[in-house]
Each structure stands twice: as C-alpha cells, then as structure tokens.
Amino acid sequence: MSVIGEAPKLAAFVRRDFRILLSYRVGALGGLLGIIAQVVALSFLGKLVDPSRLPVFDGTRATYVEFVVIGVCLNMAVLLLLHELSRAIRNEQLTGTLESLLVTPTRIGTVQFGSSLFNLLYVPLRLSLFLAVIAIVFGLDLHVGGILPAAVLTLEFLPLLWGIGLIVAGAVLRFRRGAGTIGAGVAVVGIGSGVFFPLSVLPGWLARLDAYNPLAIVLNALRDALIGGAGWRALATPMLELLPLAVASVAAGILAFWLCLRHERRAGTLGLY
C-alpha cells in the first residue's frame, strides 16, 4: 500500500486512542489537575527568585513565570514526544495487539506514527491549556509578534526530536525497556538547558555546553522571541544551526529503528513482550 493509501489509517488510530482516553476519564481529569497544580507550584517558586538575577531577552527583563513557563512547555513537549514515540510499538507489544496489527496491510511506520499521533495532537492542547491558565492567573505578557517565528522554530525542532524518538523507539523495541532512561535523560538535558533557571547559575564549564545543546539553543531563541519580541532575523541563526542536526537526527533515527525492527523480525520476537 502506498504512503498516500496509508494516510486514512492514521485517522483510525486517532479514533482508537480517543476512545481509549475516554475510557480512562479519571486519568484524563487527573492530568489536567496536574497541570493546574504545576502552575500553582511555579507561582510560589517565582516569589523566591530575585528578578535582577533573571536574564534580559532582547532588552526585556523576564519575570520568573514568563521565563519558566516557556522552558516547562518545551520540556514537557520533549518528554511527551520522546515518551510517546518510543512507547508506540512497545504498547502494542504489551497489549498483545502488535501481531494483529502487522497481519493487516499496514506499514510498521504507520503503526508507529499512528499510535503516537493522538498524543502528538493532544500535547499541544495540553500545553495551550497550561499557557491559558498561566495567562489568566498571572497575566502572562508575551510578544504577539514573536509567536509566529517561535512556532516555526518549534516546528523545525520537531524532526530533530522525531529522530531521537526513533532511536529510542528502536532501543525499546530491541531491549524492551527505556521509559525510565528517557525520563532521566530529559531531566538531565532540561537542567542543562535552563528550563527552570538561567544557565548563568550553573558552573561556567557546564553553562558553556549550551552552545552545543539543541534544547538550550531552541529555548533561548523561543525566550528571545516570546519575551523579548525578537523577529525572524534574530531567529535565523538558531534555525540554521538546527537544520543539519534535524536532518542527521531523522536519518539516524530511521536507520536505527529499521535495524532493530529487522532484528526482531528475524528473531521472531517482534510480537512478544
């Protein structure tokens, strides 16, 4: 079946996962309450932070809430995307449905993408809710002119994440474990990228690593755009820096996932948990 022929099947995956989400109403509600709790916690933490120690973005000094909300949103997106991408096939193995899916004329790539798609759509919704709650409670003051460049930069960041997600997905397919490793990895990268605090508070050698850290590059650019109002010209450099990384990441991800898949098929263990 052609790639275009596979497209309608994605809607079937979204419908399936929406139905499953509805069957876990309490869990879904809990997730939303968790977002609100996170907002409340951040507001109290913000009271402890000396505003003069916060960085200036394109001439504008950020409040702690403005500073941290962008970091938390991006970090949450990274965590959820990596988690969902890597779990897609694994979940099917655990539920025992993978073999039933694979005997249909459906590509494994469609199964993987389709099983992640609902959450890929759900994550922006959750993040929007997160931002909306903060905007209402704290009167979040973000530059409207920076939203479009920020959105484009975020879209450019997605392939890079996708590639990493595929590598992790391949590892999970091959070794059956990995969720804990993803969480730990994202937490470490988050700390080293200035999600919760400015990198200036880190030891000098560690702070200098942010020049090679894609998450830190994106995060700084997003804060420049949304807090400082930096436009396309200011974001051109990080966009160009990300491009080769994104291409390399996707290529490496596809190769790694394909190798792991081939191994599992040959070993006859693809459907096993």
Place this chain on the structure above:
Amino acid sequence: MHGRLDAPEGGGGVGRCSHMDEARRSVLARDVVCRFGDKTALDGIDLAIAPGEIRALLGPNGAGKTTLIRVLCGLMKPQEGTVFTSGRVGFVPSGDRSFYMRISALENLIFFARLHGLRLRQARIRAREVLAAVGLADVTSRPVGRCSHGMQKRLSVARALLVSPEVLLVDEATHDLDPEGARRIRALIRGLADEGAAVLWTTQRVDEVPDFADSVTLLLQGAVVFTGSPAQLAARAPSARYLIQVRSRDRGNAPSLPAVQLAAGPGTAIMATNDPGYFVLAPRDPDGLGVAVARLVGAGLDVLACRQAQSEMEEAFLVLTRAAA
C-alpha cells in the same frame, strides 16, 4: 494475480505461486527452515492446503506449530524455503489479549477494518456483519475486557472474517474453551471452509480432529512426521482398547477377572479396573471385539456398556511422536 516467487539467496520469501499443480493450492510451503540461534524451529517443512480444506496441524508444545503460522502470516521470514498464500489471509492468534480491552467489540473491529483499507462507513457496516455472523450482535457496545473468554475467541474469528479470507490461519483457538464454546468456533470455521477458504487449524486437542479436519499434518521438533487424513492417522494407533461393564445374568453381581477372562476366550486380553464389574478389553484383531462380546453373552454374562477406552487419534499421536522422538 499470480506470480512466481523465487527464494532469495540466504532467505526465504512469501508470495504467490504459478505451478499448474500448485495453483490449486491456497497455501503452499516448500522446504521452509526457521532457526532461532542454535535451535531449528522449522526444519524443511512442506505443506499444501487446497481451497475448502481444513488442515489440522498437530504437535506437542514446541513442535513449531505457531512458528509455522507466523511464517505463513508473514510475521516471520524463513531463513530458507518459500511460502505462498493466495488471496486474503485471515489470522486468529492464540493469545488471549489481541484486542484493545477498554473499547467495545464494535470499535475494535472498526479499527481493524480500517487498517484493511475500508472507509469508516464501510468499516462500521462490515464490523456489524461479522459480529452478527459469529453470534455477537448483542454485545457490540460491550468493552472487550468485559466479554467472556469464549466471546473474545469468537471476536477473534470475526476479525479474521473482516476481509472475507481465502486463507484462514487459526492458532489454537479452542485450547482453553469449554466444549460448547469450542464447538461453536469449529462450526464457524467449518462454514468458512465450506465457502471455499483454506484453513490451517493448529490444535492440541487431538479429539476434535476426526469430525472436523479434512487432513492432518503432525509436527515434531520442527519437522513433519505425518501427513494424511484423520482416518490414516487413526490407523497408526495400536489395537483399540475398550472399557466394558459386565454383570452375571444369574446372580446379578459383578463377575471376577478370571471368570471374565475364561468367558472371553484366548483371542482377547482382559484387564481389571479399580471398579468391580468394569474391565478393559483389548482385542488382538479387528473382529476381536464382536467375538469377545458374543462369548461373554454366551457364557451367561450381560454386557451393560462398552466404549472405547482412549481415542484412536490420541493413541496415534502418542505413538508417532514417541517413535519420532
């Protein structure tokens, strides 16, 4: 559409066949070899199933039955040999959990139908049709997790029916069902075969083969040790044994073993059981049962019951697997 598939170097293949004698086969496997590390799971398997034929695939645990099904489904690629299936393939897996337990039977089938390329509207119609076909029309909105085990098995058959399969691969569908549930599943499969589907029926329940399967393949340690009809398999069994219940006509009590042995004569071995009046009778030739019963009756003993002590199929299965091992 038919096309020839050549085995690629260093690996097997799955496809369709074009040989004249093979073209009438819906399933054809030739010299299939599958290895997992040092273990050879399938060792040169040949298999051919015609349209409308139910082939029972027997074998002890670890014989390679599920591996063969996986190869035929395309879930595994054999290291050597070729596999051909013609037309749409339906698969009924052995596992208990091959559905999304939190959503309804109907939603599950709609989902799988759409993966087969049906649009939402068509998928919904087809899902309802197959649910009705397997007798689950009244549980369409019930989450699969709340369906009984037998219902889930029927749902699994319904899923295989979504594509109107020309080849149906069934992996131990009845091994943990009650007799009535197992009978319903077999009736469904028989109906499909009568409509022309070629069925490979993997089972450990040897007793269900004679009245159900058209042919039998017996696997042992990844190799075929028998292929033929159920009757031919039964013929491999040693002489049958029968359990008889006997009572003295005059006294109305259970006779002793020596009395029964004397009455039956030298052509039949008689053994006692733990229950008075019940004996195991093993005739030494095909006419021995009738002769022995006539002699017992003639000697003043009433034969109240007589039934085969053990299935001939089971005996044959044990004889063949032990001999090959």
